[in-house]
Amino acid sequence: MTSTPPTELAAQVQWLVDRAAISDLLIEFARTLDEREFDANTALYVPEGSFGVEGAFTLQGHEQLAATGSPRGLGQYDGTWHGSSNHAIAIDGDTATTRSYLLGVHMLGGGTFDHADGGGWYDCTLRRTAEGWRFVTVRVHEVWNAGQPLPHVPPAH
Template sequence: MTQRVELATVMDRVAVDALVTEYAVAVDDGAWDAYRQLFAPGGRADYRSAGGIEGDAEEITQWLTGAMELFTMRQHLIVNRQVHFETLDQDVGDTARVRADFINPMRFARGDTPSATEDTSTAPDFVCGGRYAFTLVRTGGGWRFNQVVVQEKWRRMKGASAPASGTP
């Protein structure tokens, strides 16, 4: 490899990593317009393993908007990112696959006036973890998601395991 090719690969790796981080921040902050912009035209996501839906970016955005209202605090931690660049139409590096683990602590929304027995801490009371499989494509506007698949492996609520409830 030449230095120019190596530099381009490093720059692509940084851009792909930034897109994954933007994904986590958009979901955690409820920035749904920003979330929608992370997808290439025709991009899809699959949250079924977490009790959610599978659909195009617009359908997923609408579902997330409602599902995330359950939580006042969300914090995706996406780690162990493995990035692989692939070919599209014989051009090296036009697609990428990222496999990454996640842990996602969240805090359920409470009423405006907590009762005397209600826990008012800001600590998470719902935590889930698993793996993301991201497929990305290079577009005129930079790297975008072509597909996001969530594989939830576990979840925990205060004091008990939680059944799938439609949360990512």
């Protein structure tokens, strides 16, 4: 998935800057969720952007994305921790695709041993905007669960 770097120096520098900015965006995505900065998380998307968990739900547009912090969304947990690693990034002009490994821990409130966990990957599409790189789509592909069932996600197969 990783794009081949260009050969001209100026293009190589831009490619490296874009890769760093996209990786930072992926990290900021997880940080804003875990620090419950849901407005900041929504701002990481283009206005028509979408977030979806495969086989469970899709949130479309800033209004629905802002509801992530609701009692039906991540707001139902005492805390969350989302790890995102192994950022594979392919850039094509002003668009990009990424795949990142995912580890999500969701504290359910019954003590430190009461949690719902999932792992898999994020597939994302991005667009360069005047504000920098922004998500067009974020898709979660969960491949395993541990601990308690995730209340908002059907079990992985």
